[in-house]
Amino acid sequence: MKIIDPHLHLFDLSQGNYQWLKPENPPFWPDKILIEKNFSEQDLVLTAPLVLAGFVHIEAGFDNQQPWREIAWLENSCNLPFKSIAMIDITLSNEVFLQQLKKLTVYRSVVGVRYILDDDALAILSDKTIHKNLESLAVHKLSFELQMPLTDTPAVDCLVEMLTLVPRLKVCINHAGWPRVAEQEPSCWLANIKRLATFEQVLIKCSGYEMADRHYPTGWPQQIISRCIESFGIKRVMLASNFPLNLFRASYQQTWLHNTELPYKPEQLQQLCFSNAQDFYQF
Structure with a gap:
């Protein structure tokens, strides 16, 4: 079975900054040392019956100040077919934003951008200047990777307004919108993914x-995936690894x-693990 992994990270600590990986900076995970090292595409090992396509x-x-440096490093060091999602600060003035965008779109692999919202989602999405x-x-024709907790209903209200005002923007919700493990039936999260x-x-x-939880119940991901498919349909759901952070739990x-x-x-598995990513990320 062919796989396109639509969400992973590679590190080169000798070239990048990676402030979040340093032990003195958050997140203060006790097991962060497991991922404080270099990871290249050679570490993406799958064996039969799986093939990484x-x-x-x-x-x-x-490098959050010069995000094109990461793309240049990737394009110089990777041989497998890949696409890249670049970092860009969506709160910049439109003039500076366009200058950075121009530098990023020179690279053939760039198909979208991410600016992590997380706990700042409400403040950022409330700012109408980001719409431009x-x-x-x-x-x-670049997509936006949305990382924020979909249990934050006021922020989702702002997101819904933004999606209405910018209908041409393709958006991909990262990490299923951070559902909470503790909730047997995550009603707030579920209501908001249905809205989106x-x-x-x-x-x-x-x-x-x-x-969310290193020790999540074994069946919990299946529950989340099922809810996502029920809400979005099989063609708008992708499964991913989050490598190397998946190593906190499994190989x-x-x-x-x-x-x-x-x-x-x-x-259906082919759609979830291959063709939906192939289509969305323009392979």
């Missing part, structure tokens, strides 16, 4: 469960075996 590299804090920048992304699913330009990507091979052994038809 390509991947999408999500910005990893290589997001519209610029749409004009350049009404926008045809929005997709959702399921990964990163280990960031790369085990992570993808868990994804490909879910109780769906073979053609």
